[in-house]
Amino acid sequence: MSKKVKVRFAPSPTGDLHVGNIRTALFGWAYARHTGGTFLFRIEDTDTTRVTDEYIAAAMDTLKWLGLNWDEGPEVGGDNGPYLQSQRLDIYAHWAAKFLDQKDAYRCYCTPVELEATREKQRAANVAPGYDGHCRDLSDAQIADYKSQGRESVIRMRMPDGGTTFNDLIRGDVSFDHKFVPDFVLARADGSPLYTLAVAVDDVLMKVTHVLRGEDLLSSTPRQIRVYQAMGVAVEDYPVFAHLPFVMGQDNAKLSKRNGEVSIAWYREQGFLPEAICNYLALLGWSPGDDRENVTMKELCELFTIEKVHASPARFDMKKLEAINGDKLRALTIDEFLKWSLPFLKSAGIITGTDVEIALVKKALPIIQERIIKLNEIPQMLKFLFVKNFAVESDSISKITDDASKEVLKRSLKELAPLAAWSHDVIEGVLRKSLIEEMGLKPRIAFGAVRIATTGSTISPPLFESMELLGKAASLARITSAIAL
RNA sequence: GGCCCCGUCGUCUAGCGGCCUAGGACUCUGGCUUCUCAAGCCAGCUACGCGGGUUCGAAUCCCGUCGGGGCUACCA
Numbered sequence: 001m002s003k004k005v006k007v008r009f010a011p012s013p014t015g016d017l018h019v020g021n022i023r024t025a026l027f028g029w030a031y032a033r034h035t036g037g038t039f040l041f042r043i044e045d046t047d048t049t050r051v052t053d054e055y056i057a058a059a060m061d062t063l064k065w066l067g068l069n070w071d072e073g074p075e076v077g078g079d080n081g082p083y084l085q086s087q088r089l090d091i092y093a094h095w096a097a098k099f100l101d102q103k104d105a106y107r108c109y110c111t112p113v114e115l116e117a118t119r120e121k122q123r124a125a126n127v128a129p130g131y132d133g134h135c136r137d138l139s140d141a142q143i144a145d146y147k148s149q150g151r152e153s154v155i156r157m158r159m160p161d162g163g164t165t166f167n168d169l170i171r172g173d174v175s176f177d178h179k180f181v182p183d184f185v186l187a188r189a190d191g192s193p194l195y196t197l198a199v200a201v202d203d204v205l206m207k208v209t210h211v212l213r214g215e216d217l218l219s220s221t222p223r224q225i226r227v228y229q230a231m232g233v234a235v236e237d238y239p240v241f242a243h244l245p246f247v248m249g250q251d252n253a254k255l256s257k258r259n260g261e262v263s264i265a266w267y268r269e270q271g272f273l274p275e276a277i278c279n280y281l282a283l284l285g286w287s288p289g290d291d292r293e294n295v296t297m298k299e300l301c302e303l304f305t306i307e308k309v310h311a312s313p314a315r316f317d318m319k320k321l322e323a324i325n326g327d328k329l330r331a332l333t334i335d336e337f338l339k340w341s342l343p344f345l346k347s348a349g350i351i352t353g354t355d356v357e358i359a360l361v362k363k364a365l366p367i368i369q370e371r372i373i374k375l376n377e378i379p380q381m382l383k384f385l386f387v388k389n390f391a392v393e394s395d396s397i398s399k400i401t402d403d404a405s406k407e408v409l410k411r412s413l414k415e416l417a418p419l420a421a422w423s424h425d426v427i428e429g430v431l432r433k434s435l436i437e438e439m440g441l442k443p444r445i446a447f448g449a450v451r452i453a454t455t456g457s458t459i460s461p462p463l464f465e466s467m468e469l470l471g472k473a474a475s476l477a478r479i480t481s482a483i484a485l
Numbered sequence: 486g487g488c489c490c491c492g493u494c495g496u497c498u499a500g501c502g503g504c505c506u507a508g509g510a511c512u513c514u515g516g517c518u519u520c521u522c523a524a525g526c527c528a529g530c531u532a533c534g535c536g537g538g539u540u541c542g543a544a545u546c547c548c549g550u551c552g553g554g555g556c557u558a559c560c561a
Contacts, residue, residue, distance in 0.1 A: 293510055310498085
């Protein structure tokens with residue numbers, strides 16, 4: 001029996017979580033759920049200059065909103081905390097010191113200027129740039145000399161000769177010759193750890209079994225494995241790696257703020273459902289292996305395996321996300337749809353949230369459910385029902401001021417005024433008989449005029465249902481004032 | 486430059502030696518339906534980067550080539 005799976009998601013929140021981050025989190029979460037394992041969430045904030053508390057809070061909020069709950073990490077706790085690397089500094093210092101003792105690491109007194117000069121020389125000579133091992137085997141006298149010069153020292157890991165081969169779950173065996181993996185820095189002069197030290201130490205200490213991360217970290221893997229070795233971890237206890245391909249932007253450049261929206265917070269504001277985002281992202285670089293594309297979170301957990309993850313990058317396609325969002329929206333029950341809609345109507349200032357308003361919204365939602373692809377379209381669609389100072393859209397006014405339109409509106413008013421029952425089928429029956437049959441008009445012409453007069457726009461939910469919801473008094477009042485335009 | 490990764494319709498993908506004259510989805514185009522807009526239905530366009538092998542047979546295996554990407558920090 002293999003050991004229980006523990007997958008970690010360990011972002012470095014230097015900004016809002018973006019599409020790529022979330023795809024990684026989603027895959028890790030799904031894999032943990034699929035295997036009945038643990039999903040661990042850790043914050044990599046060793047670069048204190050770029051990670052802020054706000055970003056950390058936002059990251060947790062985003063994860064929760066998407067339904068990617070973690071079993072171990074900030075807020076929920078666990079046996080291997082703390083889960084913020086900034087709170088684990090003594091742990092990293094301990095290991096760095098140990099590596100120094102073991103001679104796996106050494107102090108490097110080179111200055112940034114010297115290092116850059118070396119790199120410059122290497123570039124000029126067309127050889128692989130990287131640390132040249134200058135301080136690898138300093139004598140006591142040399143060290144004393146550097147110290148007397150007041151030089152500070154970083155801690156560098158010694159990369160032994162040979163190479164590293166590891167099995168990536170997505171890419172198969174990947175090998176690196178250590179000739180191209182220079183000695184790397186574990187800790188800065190002030191003792192603070194770098195990513196490579198912290199990530200490896202934490203993954204081991206937190207008993208992580210699977211590391212799913214972006215392929216930009218692929219070539220840093222030999223360095224992490226080197227840390228495992230120095231820690232004395234048995235090979236069979238190394239975490240297994242799976243490097244996910246990138247999510248690219250529409251123009252095949254790496255996804256960035258410049259070309260397409262990357263922040264998940266933006267999608268939330270636009271009115272994408274978390275389930276749609278997850279469904280779409282799941283299809284980017286993974287497929288269930290058959291033709292199904294509509295998967296629920298539950299199905300994703302059941303179906304997700306790393307073997308089905310692609311090695312090649314995928315382009316982000318907003319149109320497809322929108323299509324999926326529309327499908328998910330249409331699959332909602334009215335009560336669910338209502339719950340998602342209300343915040344958008346309120347923040348747009350269309351309603352304040354009274355019971356009367358909510359009841360009307362609930363009645364109106366069925367007629368717009370199949371007409372929208374994002375929740376942020378709802379305010380515009382239902383505005384006509386709630387607006388206090390109703391006015392026909394300026395673009396549409398000219399379409400109902402001609403004589404023919406006036407005739408349509410006058411006739412409509414005359415036919416509708418006496419109506420005792422105000423329901424969409426009664427309204428439709430009366431208008432069809434008078435405008436279409438008796439006046440001989442084309443439906444789109446006749447109903448178009450009434451539509452503009454009552455909803456204020458050439459585009460609206462179905463006309464007769466809209467008029468029913470609007471009510472008789474308001475409908476007739478709007479037609480009356482339209483005739484006067 | 487070096488090292489590493491990747492390469493099926495415009496996009497996401499199915500495909501793991503014969504079921505492929507390459508399937509599905511999104512997009513796009515045309516049509517049907519129709520009170521607008523949608524939704525729905527039908528039809529259509531478009532792909533195995535290229536060149537060599539291996540094999541009776543290759544999108545599937547091998548080599549090369551070209552193209553794309555990542556890394557090459559006291560960032561992650």
